[in-house]
Amino acid sequence: MIETSQGLIPLQAYLILASLLFCIGVWGLINSRNAVRVLMSIELMLNAVNINLMAFSSYLDGSLIRGQVFTVFVITVAAAEAAVGLAILLSLYRNRVTVDMESFNLLKW
Amino acid sequence: MHIAQYTELICFIILGAVIIIGSLGVVLLNNIVYSAFLLGGVFMSIAGLYLLLNASFVAAAQVLVYVGAVNVLIIFAIMLVNKREELSPIKGLKLRRFISGGVCACLLGLLIRVNLTTKWNMPGPASIGEGSTVRIGEHLFTDYLLPFELASVLLLMAMIGAIVLARRDVLNTDEETQEKINQEIIEEKKQPLLIDQSS
Amino acid sequence: MVNSGLDIELSFNQAMKGFGISPEIAHLLWLPLPMLLVLIAAVIGVLVTVWLERKVSAAAQQRIGPEYAGALGILQPMADGLKLLVKEDIIPARADSLLFTLGPILVLVPVILSWLIVPFGQNLLISNVGIGIFLWIALSSIQPIGLLMSGYASNNKYSLLGGLRAAAQSISYEIPLALSVLAIVLMTNSLSTVDIVQQQNGLGVISWNIWRQPVGFLIFWICALAECERLPFDLPEAEEELVAGYQTEYAGMKFALFYLGSYINLVLSALLVSVLYLGGWGFPIPVEWLASWLHQPIHSPIIEILTGSIGIIMTILKAYLLVFFAILLRWTTPRVRIDQLLDLGWKFLLPISLVNLLVTASLKLAFPLAFGG
């Protein structure tokens, strides 16, 4: 559909977008009190990394597209991470009857 | 074709705006269900970005895995644990948020500076466009074979782990003593198993 | 090979040039046209399917079915649609009105988008995207979000349960579906629907994929029925236990969107089964043989037109045969329970589709001639 990606959009635009997304993810990760939101923030960060990888793959490595391969790997790992994370969350919820991150502090000294 | 380029630019701006606003909503909204649905929107716009970058296969994979699996899983989890609970207030929460916000802003500034000052090796080789699906396959089965196999093992492990973690252990008989387990005890486990010491 | 889709665009552009419009604006004007075409085709397909469903259901129950709206009740679906269109659009007081509105749209849009990849002939498809069939699998995975959304937003426990069930069902059946598609892709070496059909059209009916992938065909068909929430898998709207599932609170146009979505999905699934397993636009006897039998050169205009029309007719015929089969199945099989449904998906179809994929791969290595080298 779109022939060239080296059009009006510079590579930096993608990178800045990704950094913004990453920082929002970090902030959410630190400040979320709902455990599900923490998982969502992690997904946001992973996606920011993916945008970076895809942008590099398209602008700097157009023929070998190693970035796309890495993105596929990241997507795979993210899926596994989400599944295990949510399973942990469920068993936590079953034991503590809350999803508040502040109450998961049994290992705190 | 000027129009194609402008269309691309407009698409990028719209998608970027949706991504940023959506992710802010994911992080800031009070209603967790709203943020989960917004997360789906963010994932889809990121897939749109991949389409702009001539990577239709990865875009489809993004939609399939992130929207179709991860997001649905998250929404499922929210529906399962969605009990309206009043979070206990914490001292200095606002200060904490402010400080972490500052740290994140610093990180953002650093990242943007790196982005803008680095001399990228532009322009790279021409994009292969539609041939990327085949190229990804070649990569996966030649130079990235080991990571590929490892990823599949990881997926298997994650699947089994998730099932083991999430299933309720409802056994009819005790495995060691072969005695019958009273099912009501398992089902009526309403109070937390671990004693909450924070309050 | 000339892409006739592009040809139409070219002539459209020239016509626009005749009106003194620059080619770029003509291109912009051209862009929404295929989408419009898809929409019209999908809606007409739905109207025909609804009519067929009513008539075949009536016949299976020894009734007559719609009779007075138009000849043989052909206009009945139109009347239904019109009724839904002018009905009052109710949003329950405690419902989440934004998500309530967004849900049906999210259910319908991916299904309509998937029509982009359905080929009705050599060049008769909207866009021959490289990822073809994978696009459909990816798009159909958006649907559960819409279902969950409408189930949650209705603020009704039946709706929520229905939405959760629908999402669980669609996720469980997506995997065997994708795996059986993967076996086909393995034989074709391409994700494009056009290539998949062309690979089947060497020897007419003998070379159709159904003979090489009988198990895959069955898995695909079962999963497609489950994805469309057709009986025996219409759990989400099991009216005996869940009123109408996620549709409980919907009325008027929003309900019509769900209705439209489910029927478009049915037609789409039938079309894709015919594309993947029944040779798509291919005539049971290769057209080349017919041409040589008629002593006509293969590229003569008559044969070209004949091929094109035969292609469209064959695709639609095969698809509607499958729709007919689905309707028949609806009145034959009882509804399964939710645990039986998930058991069937995860414990039966998933292992079998994996074995099917494995067998296909080994057969491809053993007989590269018959199973696509």
Next chain:
Amino acid sequence: MKKNDNWINVNIRISEIQFDLMMGFFQKIIDYTKDAINAASYLTQGLAVTFDHMRRRPVTVQYPYEKLIPSERYRGRIHYEFDKCIACEVCVRVCPINLPVVDWVMNKETKKKELRNYSIDFGACIFCGNCVEYCPTNCLSMTEEYELAAFDRHSLNYDNVALGRLPTSVTTDPSVQPLRELAYLPKGKMDPHEVSPDDLRVGKLPAEVMDWMKTDALNNQSQQVNSNEVKDTHLD
């Protein structure tokens, strides 16, 4: 050496266990396949039944234009003859819900009940026919009229005038094509359209059945008498 023997034994046992496990596994797979094939065959049978139904003619009666002829003992709307009624209120007593309203006054001079009004609410009537059965003067009877739809449920409360109207008959209405019910069709005929409604019905009318039963009972009696006689002679 002994140790070695033990090892061999253990090995053999392990391989036996493995063999058993394998056989169990294969057995499971075979059972599973059999189940799947069975399920498929049942499904095909079901589909065949559905398909067979598709070629049968519809049994639809095009209602306002065609109507089924109610059977002779059909319990439709109750017909009532005011002049025959003696206001005994038996109908009220036998009614499961005491539905009929008998409005009478005692005429002091003649010392007789004087009936003023009589009504039955067909919105509540269950058409059990008890009143008709017990009416001592046969002033109540059941008709074949069943079209009792109304816009207002109060209009279903029929007074003696409404109850006294003659019932509409399906067979005499010129705008309706009467059709015989399935049970009254000749053997082998499934479609009422194939039979003219003027044809004689299959089987006997209730009155004829009455006659037949009487003669049958008589015959039986005489037969019994005969056989008794035979027995008697035998004893002699």
